Amino acid sequence: MKIKLYFILFLCIIFSCKKEAPITRGLITKNAMVVSARAEASKIGSDILEQGGNAFDAMFATEMALAVTYPYAGNLGGGGFMVYRLNTGETGALDYREKAPLAASRDMYLDSLGNVIPNKSTVGAYAVGVPGTIAGIFTAHERFGSLPIETLLKPVIALAENGFTVTKKQHKRFMKYDSIITAVNGKTTLVNKDVPAQSTFKNVALAETLKRISKHGRDEFYKGETAKQLVAFLSEKGGIITSEDLALYEAQWRDPIRFAYDDLTIISMSPPSSGGLCLAQIMKMTEPFDVSQYGQNSLEAIQVMVEAEKQAYADRSYYLGDPDFVNIPVDKLLDHTYLNNRMQHFSFDKPTPSDSISYGTLPNYTMEIKDNISYQEHNETTHYSIVDQFGNAVAVTTTLNGAYGSKLYAENLGFFLNNEMDDFSSKPGVPNVYGLLGGKANAIAPQKRMLSAMTPTIVEKNGELYMVVGTPGGSTIITSVFQTILNVHEFGMTMHDAVNAPRFHHQWLPEEIRMEPNRFDDTLLEQLKNLGYTINETRTPVIGKVDAILILNDGTLEGGADYRGDDAAVGF
Numbered sequence: 001m002k003i004k005l006y007f008i009l010f011l012c013i014i015f016s017c018k019k020e021a022p023i024t025r026g027l028i029t030k031n032a033m034v035v036s037a038r039a040e041a042s043k044i045g046s047d048i049l050e051q052g053g054n055a056f057d058a059m060f061a062t063e064m065a066l067a068v069t070y071p072y073a074g075n076l077g078g079g080g081f082m083v084y085r086l087n088t089g090e091t092g093a094l095d096y097r098e099k100a101p102l103a104a105s106r107d108m109y110l111d112s113l114g115n116v117i118p119n120k121s122t123v124g125a126y127a128v129g130v131p132g133t134i135a136g137i138f139t140a141h142e143r144f145g146s147l148p149i150e151t152l153l154k155p156v157i158a159l160a161e162n163g164f165t166v167t168k169k170q171h172k173r174f175m176k177y178d179s180i181i182t183a184v185n186g187k188t189t190l191v192n193k194d195v196p197a198q199s200t201f202k203n204v205a206l207a208e209t210l211k212r213i214s215k216h217g218r219d220e221f222y223k224g225e226t227a228k229q230l231v232a233f234l235s236e237k238g239g240i241i242t243s244e245d246l247a248l249y250e251a252q253w254r255d256p257i258r259f260a261y262d263d264l265t266i267i268s269m270s271p272p273s274s275g276g277l278c279l280a281q282i283m284k285m286t287e288p289f290d291v292s293q294y295g296q297n298s299l300e301a302i303q304v305m306v307e308a309e310k311q312a313y314a315d316r317s318y319y320l321g322d323p324d325f326v327n328i329p330v331d332k333l334l335d336h337t338y339l340n341n342r343m344q345h346f347s348f349d350k351p352t353p354s355d356s357i358s359y360g361t362l363p364n365y366t367m368e369i370k371d372n373i374s375y376q377e378h379n380e381t382t383h384y385s386i387v388d389q390f391g392n393a394v395a396v397t398t399t400l401n402g403a404y405g406s407k408l409y410a411e412n413l414g415f416f417l418n419n420e421m422d423d424f425s426s427k428p429g430v431p432n433v434y435g436l437l438g439g440k441a442n443a444i445a446p447q448k449r450m451l452s453a454m455t456p457t458i459v460e461k462n463g464e465l466y467m468v469v470g471t472p473g474g475s476t477i478i479t480s481v482f483q484t485i486l487n488v489h490e491f492g493m494t495m496h497d498a499v500n501a502p503r504f505h506h507q508w509l510p511e512e513i514r515m516e517p518n519r520f521d522d523t524l525l526e527q528l529k530n531l532g533y534t535i536n537e538t539r540t541p542v543i544g545k546v547d548a549i550l551i552l553n554d555g556t557l558e559g560g561a562d563y564r565g566d567d568a569a570v571g572f
C-alpha cells in the first residue's frame with residue numbers, strides 16, 4: 001500500500017514538473033556582448049570590441065557584416081535607426097531612414113482613377129527610397145567611433161571574399177523568394193534557390209564595394225563610383241533616384257522618446273519611426289493594470305495589452321509621419337489624462353470593436369503639413385543589440401523593408417535595394433504590406449522620410465542600463481518589443497525566455513489578434529473567441545525576431561537571441 005502511495009506521489013511530481021517550463025538563461029558574459037541575426041556578424045562585432053573598439057565601432061562592423069551574411073534584411077541599400085546610451089547616462093538617437101527621391105509625388109503609386117497600382121510601391125526600382133545606411137554608420141562613427149574605418153571593414157571584407165556557411169533557414173528563404181527575385185532582375189542573381197544549406201556563400205562584388213568605401217569613406221556611396229553605378233543601374237531599371245538624391249542624403253540626430261514605466265525608464269526611437277511613441281502609449285495605457293498578477297500570456301493580460309495596442313495604432317495612423325514635414329503632437333499623445341481616457345471603454349467582458357475606435361481628439365492641435373518643403377532649406381529590418389566593455393549601449397534596427405527589399409539586386413555592387421516607399425501611405429485608408437493604414441501625415445513628398453515601426457530600445461532600471469532590445473517584423477515590431485520588456489519586468493523571465501516566448505499582436509485594423517500558431521493553449525484561444533475576439537494564426541506565423549541584452553544584478557550580461565532565426569549572442 002505504502003509503495004503504491006509513493007508511486008502515485010512520484011507520478012504527481014513528474015507530472016507537475018512537466019507542466020513547469022524550464023527556466024533557461026542565454027549566453028552570459030562579463031564585459032561585452034553583441035546579439036544579431038547571424039553568428040558571424042555578432043562575432044565580428046564582438047571581436048571589434050575585444051580589439052578595444054566601442055559600441056559604435058561594433059555597430060559599424062556588425063551592420064556591414066549583416067549586409068554580407070543576411071541579405072534578407074542586412075543592407076547597404078536600406079536604412080535604419082539607432083538609439084544609444086553612453087556610460088555617462090547620455091542618450092540619443094540617430095535616424096538614417098530612407099527618403100523619398102526628389103522626383104517622388106503624393107500620388108505616384110495611383111492609377112488615373114486614383115486606385116493604388118498593385119506592387120508598384122513594393123517591387124522593383126520604382127519602390128526604392130534613397131538609402132541611408134552608409135550615412136548612418138559613418139555619422140555614428142564620426143561622433144563616437146574610436147577605431148579607423150579600415151580596421152572595422154577589414155573582417156567584413158574578408159567575410160564577403162571568403163564566404164560564410166548558408167544555414168537551413170537561409171536556404172529556405174532563398175527558395176521562397178527565388179522566383180520573384182529572378183523575375184524582378186530578369187535573370188538569376190547570386191541569391192537563388194540553388195544555393196544549398198551548408199554551402200559557402202561568397203559575394204565578391206560586395207567585397208569590392210566595401211573596399212572602395214573603406215578607401216574613400218562615406219562619400220564613395222553618395223557621390224563616388226558606387227553612387228554613379230547605383231544611379232545608372234536604378235535608372236536603367238525604371239527608378240527615379242538621381243545622383244542629386246544621393247548627394248543630398250544626410251542622417252539626422254534625433255531626441256529619442258523617453259518615458260517611465262514603474263521603476264524603468266524606456267528610451268526608444270522617435271519619429272519618423274512610430275516605434276517609441278506607440279510603445280510609450282501602449283505601455284502607459286497598460287501600466288495602471290496589475291498585469292503581473294494576471295500572468296504572462298494570460299487571458300486578462302492579453303485583453304489589456306491588445307486594447308492598448310488598438311488605441312495606439314489608431315493614433316499612429318492619423319498623427320504620425322516625418323517630423324520634418326508634419327508637426328507631431330508628441331506631448332499631447334503621451335499625456336497621462338489623454339491615455340487614461342483612451343482606455344475608459346475597456347472591459348474584461350468583451351473587446352472594444354475596432355470600428356468604434358478612432359484616433360483620439362487632442363486639444364489645441366491642428367495638423368500642419370509642409371508638403372512643398374524645399375530641399376535646399378533642409379539640412380540635413382533586422383535588429384542588433386550591443387553593450388561594450390565600457391558600459392555604452394546601442395540598439396539598432398535596420399531594414400530593406402520587405403524580404404530582400406524591392407527584390408532588385410545591384411549585381412555589380414553586391415546588394416539589394418529597399419522597397420521602403422511602401423511605408424508611406426500611398427493613399428489614405430489603403431493598407432500597406434503590413435496592413436497598416438496611414439493618413440496625410442505620412443503621404444509621399446519629395447525628400448520626406450516614410451513612417452516606420454522600428455523600435456530600437458534601451459531600458460534603464462533605477463537610472464542604470466538594464467536592457468537593450470529590438471526586433472524586425474514590420475507592424476509587429478512595436479508589440480514584440482512591448483511583450484519582451486513585460487516578459488522580463490512583469491513576469492520575471494530571463495532574457496532568453498523573454499525573447500523566445502510566444503507572441504501575439506493587434507494593430508487596430510484589421511480587427512484580429514494575430515497569434516503565433518501552436519504556441520498558445522487551446523483553452524486560452526477558446527476563451528478569447530468566446531469573448532468575441534477574432535484570432536488569426538496564419539497571417540503572421542512568426543511574430544518578431546527579438547535580439548536583446550539584459551544586465552543582471554551582478555553586472556554580467558545575458559543575451560537573448562531569438563530561436564525563430566539564426567540569431568546569436570557573442571561576447572566576452
Ligand code: GLY
Pocket residue numbers: 381399400401402420423451452453454474475
Ligand atoms: N519597413 C518596416 C518599418 O520601417 O517599420
